Amino acid sequence: MSGGSGTAGDRPHRWGALRDSLRSGELGSLPVLLSLASIWLIFASLDEKFLSPRNLSNLSVDIVGTGLIAVGVVFVLLVGEIDLSVGSVSGLAAAVFAVLNVQHGMAEVPAVLVAVALGAAIGAVHGFFFAKVGVPAFVVTLAGLLGWNGLMLYVLGSSGTVNLDDEGLVAMLTSHYFNDVAVAYGVAALGTAGYFLVSFRDARRRIAAGVPARTGGGIAVRTGALGAVTFAAAFVLNRFQGLPLALLIFITVLVGLDHVLRRTTYGRMIFAIGGGVEAARRAGLGVVRVRISVFMVSSTMAAVGGLFLASRVTSASQASGGGNLLMNTIAAAVIGGTSLFGGRGRVWSALLGVLVIQSIASGVALLGIQAAVQYMITGGVLLVAVVIDALSRRAQKAHGRV
Amino acid sequence: MPAPPLLALKGISKRFGAVQALADIDLEIRAGQVVALVGDNGAGKSTLVKIIAGVDPADHGVVVWDGRPVHITRPHEAQALGIATVYQDLALCDNLDVVGNLFLGREIHRVGVLDEVEMERRTLGLLDTFSIRMPSVRVPVASLSGGQRQTVAISRSLLGEPRLVLLDEPTAALGIEQTAQVLDLVDRLRERGLGVLLISHNMGDVKAVADWIAVLRLGRNNGFFDVTTTSHEQIISSITGATDNAVSRRGTREWEVG
Numbered sequence: 001m002s003g004g005s006g007t008a009g010d011r012p013h014r015w016g017a018l019r020d021s022l023r024s025g026e027l028g029s030l031p032v033l034l035s036l037a038s039i040w041l042i043f044a045s046l047d048e049k050f051l052s053p054r055n056l057s058n059l060s061v062d063i064v065g066t067g068l069i070a071v072g073v074v075f076v077l078l079v080g081e082i083d084l085s086v087g088s089v090s091g092l093a094a095a096v097f098a099v100l101n102v103q104h105g106m107a108e109v110p111a112v113l114v115a116v117a118l119g120a121a122i123g124a125v126h127g128f129f130f131a132k133v134g135v136p137a138f139v140v141t142l143a144g145l146l147g148w149n150g151l152m153l154y155v156l157g158s159s160g161t162v163n164l165d166d167e168g169l170v171a172m173l174t175s176h177y178f179n180d181v182a183v184a185y186g187v188a189a190l191g192t193a194g195y196f197l198v199s200f201r202d203a204r205r206r207i208a209a210g211v212p213a214r215t216g217g218g219i220a221v222r223t224g225a226l227g228a229v230t231f232a233a234a235f236v237l238n239r240f241q242g243l244p245l246a247l248l249i250f251i252t253v254l255v256g257l258d259h260v261l262r263r264t265t266y267g268r269m270i271f272a273i274g275g276g277v278e279a280a281r282r283a284g285l286g287v288v289r290v291r292i293s294v295f296m297v298s299s300t301m302a303a304v305g306g307l308f309l310a311s312r313v314t315s316a317s318q319a320s321g322g323g324n325l326l327m328n329t330i331a332a333a334v335i336g337g338t339s340l341f342g343g344r345g346r347v348w349s350a351l352l353g354v355l356v357i358q359s360i361a362s363g364v365a366l367l368g369i370q371a372a373v374q375y376m377i378t379g380g381v382l383l384v385a386v387v388i389d390a391l392s393r394r395a396q397k398a399h400g401r402v
Numbered sequence: 403m404p405a406p407p408l409l410a411l412k413g414i415s416k417r418f419g420a421v422q423a424l425a426d427i428d429l430e431i432r433a434g435q436v437v438a439l440v441g442d443n444g445a446g447k448s449t450l451v452k453i454i455a456g457v458d459p460a461d462h463g464v465v466v467w468d469g470r471p472v473h474i475t476r477p478h479e480a481q482a483l484g485i486a487t488v489y490q491d492l493a494l495c496d497n498l499d500v501v502g503n504l505f506l507g508r509e510i511h512r513v514g515v516l517d518e519v520e521m522e523r524r525t526l527g528l529l530d531t532f533s534i535r536m537p538s539v540r541v542p543v544a545s546l547s548g549g550q551r552q553t554v555a556i557s558r559s560l561l562g563e564p565r566l567v568l569l570d571e572p573t574a575a576l577g578i579e580q581t582a583q584v585l586d587l588v589d590r591l592r593e594r595g596l597g598v599l600l601i602s603h604n605m606g607d608v609k610a611v612a613d614w615i616a617v618l619r620l621g622r623n624n625g626f627f628d629v630t631t632t633s634h635e636q637i638i639s640s641i642t643g644a645t646d647n648a649v650s651r652r653g654t655r656e657w658e659v660g
């Protein structure tokens with residue numbers, strides 16, 4: 001669903017609606033859900049340990065760092081731009097935190113705040129050069145990719161690697177589990193009930209206002225599906241160590257930012273700019289400010305994600321934020337269904353996309369295959385996602401010309 | 403005494419460097435009237451619309467709104483008076499749905515959150531008022547036909563309850579059926595007592611929907627005709643500036659084709 005267009009339950013037949021949306025290029029999350037299902041099926045059939053609670057639980061923590069960064073990338077993609085610096089910024093934030101906390105003895109909370117604020121400031125710089133000066137975002141953030149990586153190496157200095165406090169707050173971000181089974185089930189119940197309540201109240205207001213509303217059956221099916229998925233996840237997680245704190249934070253961030261994108265004027269402005277800058281400008285939207293802000297969101301989320309990645313390995317090193325991280329975050333957003341052309345996407349695509357990427361990584365590692373295979377599979381999935389993106393865009397245009 | 407015209411232009415002139423785009427233009431539009439503004443390429447039609455819309459004010463001349471002289475120097479001043487402008491291109495965000503486009507930049511809120519229900523209710527109400535049919539107000543406008551998109555763009559301008567609507571080539575690039583949709587809407591605007599200034603290159607459209615035809619030629623008034631009593635040829639010749647020669651005959655052909 002694009003444009004935060006709320007419920008679209010105003011068609012008489014569900015199948016008719018599905019056919020229409022297929023024809024008009026609105027595939028939504030369908031492709032990524034299908035590919036996720038097939039990846040899981042394939043790996044599960046190759047090695048039963050893939051679907052073991054331990055592996056799935058680890059997977060649910062492994063996705064968080066990359067996923068948080070990918071959420072920021074979604075914001076930038078939505079306005080039709082790209083941010084190539086997120087990997088370097090995440091590494092820099094981790095390094096700054098580690099050096100401040102471990103080497104300079106600054107308390108963890110202020111050190112975290114400094115690292116995250118640095119991320120926001122970096123985004124403001126990128127946004128300024130892009131939106132105000134008019135340098136293409138590609139170039140600005142490419143400069144950022146090099147520059148911030150250089151700054152990270154400088155900050156780390158000769159030490160190269162800084163180990164974090166194993167018992168510290170940041171380390172706990174990815175090492176803490178809520179062992180009490182009630183927590184995971186409670187969160188699942190809360191989420192499902194919350195979703196039901198919101199849908200139900202929305203439908204009631206719609207009926208009262210005399211506008212098309214989702215039917216009771218539709219709400220029940222969706223609530224049921226959400227409940228099934230969340231309780232199944234809770235069940236599996238509880239069979240290992242319970243709900244990981246990192247996953248809880250990730251989901252909370254997703255719910256919050258989804259609200260921002262779909263339910264606030266700010267979110268509407270982001271979509272509008274991605275779908276037609278000129279129209280947005282004529283409607284009096286502050287295009288420059290919104291553009292700067294999405295780069296700030298992106299860099300801030302990169303910093304936050306960087307802290308989670310550092311937490312996972314309890315260290316910041318010269319390798320932080322390097323490797324495939326940048327490619328994985330952008331690929332996650334795109335695989336999850338956010339368009340590279342701007343204007344179409346959701347924060348949930350970060351979750352789904354990163355699940356696909358990490359599932360492949362996890363499965364390949366489990367089977368003991370070389371990393372080379374992992375890259376090839378991920379590359380293939382990304383290609384498919386981009387092709388679907390391009391085709392659905394074309395289908396939509398063609399549909400409009402009948 | 404009859405009511406003053408909704409909008410009256412007196413002696414409007416506009417110059418771009420060496421180009422005298424408009425010279426001493428007079429024009430009147432009354433409520434419940436559709437005035438077609440026609441003229442060859444570069445005659446100054448769009449320039450005149452931009453003056454009324456406050457996008458690019460005139461150098462000289464008086465704009466009289468509802469009997470009072472006004473100075474329109476910015477788009478929102480025109481909007482505040484009740485003048486809505488629809489440009490042919492770039493008016494919509496393809497990815498937003500009909501409701502999102504209609505309310506872009508003036509969203510309705512409820513406890514700090516977009517009030518989708520209220521916006522949808524008002525959208526449906528507006529579409530109903532003007533008997534506009536849409537497959538759904540919740541599909542991205544990219545998937546609508548050209549005529550429907552143009553209808554959405556016009557509807558967007560109607561949200562502010564304007565009294566005068568300026569349409570710059572609303573049917574260019576539309577097929578026959580889609581043009582008919584848009585012209586139907588123009589008809590309904592008139593029925594509801596709005597004034598409409600319609601720029602078109604298509605004589606058929608103009609004849610079908612306009613009450614009056616104002617002709618611009620090389621930036622000057624070149625006739626104001628009652629549609630019912632004026633022949634095609636008369637209009638064409640005042641557009642092309644020829645009486646009966648090869649240019650006018652060729653002109654006639656071109657204009658009828660459009």
Ligand SMILES: Nc1ncnc2c1ncn2[C@@H]1O[C@H](COP(=O)(O)OP(=O)(O)OP(=O)(O)O)[C@@H](O)[C@H]1O
Pocket residue numbers: 418421422423441442443444445446447448449450
């Ligand atoms: N911003 C501008 N700067 C310079 N010259 C301009 C500008 N806008 C319009 N003109 C000139 O003013 C004249 C009138 O242009 P205008 O766009 O109003 O014509 P038009 O009647 O709308 O033509 P068309 O049918 O092609 O749309 C033209 O000679 C054009 O080149």
Ligand SMILES: [Mg+2]
Pocket residue numbers: 447448449
């Ligand atoms: Mg023009």
